[in-house]
Amino acid sequence: MTEFPPAARIETVRLTVSQAVVRFLARQYSERDGQRQRLFAGCFGIFGHGNVAGLGQALLQAELDEPGALRYVLGRNEQAVVHTAVGYARARDRLQIWAVSTSVGPGATNMLTGAALATINRLPVLLLPADTFATRSAGPLLQELERPESGDVTVNDAFRPVSRYFDRIWRPEQLPGALLGAMRVLTDPAETGAVTLCFPQDVQAEAFDWPVELFAERTWHVGRPLPEPAALARAVQVLRSARRPLVVAGGGVIYSDATEALAAFAEATGVPVAQTQAGKGALPFDHPRSVGAIGSTGTTAANALAREADVVLGIGTRWQDFTTASHTAFNDPGVRFVNVNVAAMDAAKHAGVTVQADARQTLTALSDALAGWSVEEAYRARTAGLKDAWEATVESAYHPAVPSAGEGGRLTQNEVIGIVNEVSGPRDVVVCAAGSMPGDLHKMWRVRDRKGYHVEYGYSCMGYEIPGGIGVRMASPDRDVFVMLGDAGYLMMPTELVTAVQEGVKIVVVLVQNHGFASIGALSEQLGSQRFGTRYRYRSESGRLDGDVLPVDLAANAASLGVDVLVAKDGPSLAEALRTAKAADRTTVVHVETDPLIDAPSSESWWDVPVSEVSTLQSTQEARTVYEQWKGRQRAFLRPTQP
Known part of the structure; x- marks a missing residue:
């Protein structure tokens, strides 16, 4: 019989799975070019029955026992806090990130849009959604997805296609491998994106004897691969x-x-x-x-x-x-x-x-x-x-011969961009994501600093702007952040203004009210669909949405969320409002109405959005003719590279 030497004694510490996760995250570091920093700036979260007694308890215990190890920030919308985490990671060149904890069910699936945005943009964020019971002792649970053909699928499986790494921790023993795999992806510039680790509710609270070496400080080195x-x-x-x-x-x-x-x-x-x-x-x-x-x-x-x-x-x-x-x-x-x-x-x-x-x-x-x-x-x-x-063209758009030439003396969006650009400082950051504004900013914003422009246009996600801007300001407290968005984007996710107030994070929100979808309205008209369904109007007696403008007061809405609000009527008042907001020490929303029918200067370019091949509408027929002309210029790039 073979005799084995006595096994080496492994020092352990007894913690729940959630407590182990929090302790592990607090001890991870990233390093590039000799600059080392904590990998995780903290954890955003919204608690529900799936995580309040697991990860919630662990975060509370860490806050009391080890202050500053892993800061917790309460958000208002699960999608929004993922956006905030992504904005932070981008501002920090992907070298420092956040985790996001949510409950099971709708709390978890609310993060799907944020996960897709992070992965498409190659930006790291760690998602920690709760899941159904591993033991299935109380099933079917509240918010559990029951499928007749499979017993091990939950709503969290929807994260698989929009995550760069996905795992579900059914047993405590699986945790170390999952955490190390997650860190590898989060710190790899070529592979990074959303990382999702799902935690069944019962497993979160389960205790286990962990080797103490799991919680030693670990540095993830971000390399610079040389060209072959x-x-x-x-x-x-x-x-x-x-x-x-x-x-x-x-x-x-x-x-x-x-x-x-x-x-x-x-x-x-x-x-x-x-x-x-x-x-x-x-x-x-x-x-x-x-x-x-x-x-x-x-x-x-x-x-x-x-x-x-x-x-x-x-x-x-x-x-x-x-x-x-x-x-x-x-x-x-x-x-x-x-x-x-x-x-x-x-x-x-x-x-x-x-x-x-x-x-x-x-x-x-x-x-x-x-x-x-x-x-x-x-x-x-x-x-x-x-x-x-081109610079002369931009100057004419910023300062037209006839200022405020929009309907009713309203400013154009071009003028608004110009005024914000000129009031902002060289190191200030403009943040945007969707609608007509990103395209206009891309072609006209005069950027002066490598971190001065932050437009999310991989997913072009309406609602990113305010939470993303909060993340940028948290990552760059020495820069003013100008969040520019239209009324449609504002209505998607204004609630994170409350988070800005709660955390004392100052941003300047430039809210452009144009009573509808300016970008898609212009695209609809260009493609022969006559701005159908893109304007915020009452339904008229004809049964169509072509009545009077809706009496929506977004300035009042913003004020109700606890921020300062300034209303601008023209160029001089907008510039003054922006200077006041920049000098303030708390979040300010600057509200200004614009004319959505005055476009930015042309790019003399095209975007492939198919037009109906047959139609009874003359506008659509004409748009199809133009579309086919552009399609004739489209090509695949397949030529060999040899000179």
Whole structure:
């Protein structure tokens, strides 16, 4: 009989599963470039019967026994607090994040939209929804989904397709592996997104003897993968062959803190730089090589250069349809792509030369390898001319010859953007997400700081604006945050203003009242649907929603939530209200009415939204003709990359 040496004694501590989770999260750190910080800034949550006695008790115990270890913040809407966590993570370049705890049932599924937003935008957030009983001792439970063909599916399985990592902790023994797997994804720039760990209610409260080493401080190092030499050589070969190259800078440039490296590359080579929504701020607006936004909501300068580009260097972009103008932006028949990205999926798009590496490291390597190479002087001059022409267009939109030329003397949205831009400071942040405002900001906002522009346009989620702005301000307490949104976006999620008041988090909310869906209204008209169903109106005797404007007082609504409210009537009063709000130490909503029928300057670009192929409406028939003309310019990018 084999004799085994006595087993080594493992020191343990007896805690519930929830207490173990909280203690573990409080001891996680991230590090990049020698800068180390707590990985978790805290935990947002709303308690219900599924988590109040589990994670709720654990958070209370931690707050009393170990103050500051894992801060708890009460939110008002589960979706909203995920948005706040995402806004925070983006502002911190994904190096510091939040957890979010909810009850079972509707509390959990309310987070689905937030999870999708986080994963689509490649932003980390840890979701901790409660779940049904592992023992099934009391089933069927309140809020339990019963399926006749399966006994182990709960509503939380809906998180699987919108999470980058998903697990359900049926037994305490499963917890260490699940937590370590979650941390791996949350701290991996290529893999990150929403991470969902589901906790059955009974398991949350179950005690277990945990090895104390589980709770030792653990540092997750966020690396900077170097470009593979052969891939770099291929990229350099293609770039050296270019006569009309263009850089498209995405969010990866900002997350990797590569803006200085990008500026050095652009200055040395003369290559102009266009920016996606997530990449806006990669260069300040007045940098000589910056040609601003690209694509469907781009500048005429960037889009003109895109049409002519023979080589496009995409850095940290996932090539969203708005960026490529639904594959109509790049018209040179021989255009080739070089893609720099930490994510293999994005680096391989458009049949480009794939450089799977960190943006900053790659830009530095490209600058060294291209030393002495530059675009021709004529191309520099063309870039400068296009840039100057667009800046003149923006200036005319900000300061029209006839101010407040909208119906009834109302401001245009262009004027509102201009006034906010000019009142805000160089390091202040503008936050937006959906409606007509993101496109107008993308093309016209004059960004002056790499973190000065925060528009969520991967999911374009109405309601993100206020909670996202709170997250940005919590992450950047030394910056003023200007949240810009329309009435439709405001009505989606105003309740987090209460959270701002509760936490003493100051934001300036610029509430643009245009009595409907300005963005979709304009799109509807463009596509021949005559703004149907996009205006906030009474139902008239005809049975249609075409009566008088609804008497909705959003200023009064905001005031009822505990914030200061200022109402602006024209340009001077708006500027004064914004200066007052900026000087204040608490959240202020600035309400202003605008005319939604006056558009921003054209991008001379397109977005693929199909139009009815047959219709009795002349407006739709005409729109279909235009649609088919644009479809004829659409192309797949499949050309081999060799010169």
